[in-house]
Amino acid sequence: MIDVILKSMLIIFGIIAVVIDIKSRKIPNLLILLMLCGWALIIIIQVFISIEIAVIFFSESLLGFVIGGGVSLLVYIISKKGLGGGDVKFLAVAGLYLGIYGILPAMLIGSILAGLTGIGLILIKKIKKKDSIPLAPFLCIGIIATVVIL
Secondary structure (H helix, E strand, C coil): CHHHHHHHHHHHHHHHHHHHHHHHCCCCHHHHHHHHHHHHHHHHHHHHHCHHHHHHHHHHHHHHHHHHHHHHHHHHHHCCCCCCHHHHHHHHHHHHHHHHHHHHHHHHHHHHHHHHHHHHHHHCCCCCCCCCCCCHHHHHHHHHHHHHHC
């Protein structure tokens, strides 16, 4: 049950991130904070229901946070900010929701879709090679695909 609630909340937060990212090209810290608070609330409630399940979810979530945040931070540093800071924070917190087994597939699917879209837009001359596109829509698709598959 906790799994379904967390994944549903992540999809809702993801859709909000998509709308904001498309409009402003940023994922605001307030949204990240709300995502953290929502996750923490569910985990705290789960502690009172079953501490064993809460501990399992917490540890898997923490590893997802480290992987999502770590991989995206590495890309951010290597690409010299080719990935936005909001995307890094969003992926770290998404890792809390998806856990160790869900964050990497979501990131991979989202990144491949973003890359293919970027190449397509360059080929049809809608953007130039140095231009950027908002990443949140693709990450959200990756998250939704991962939730449906897993």
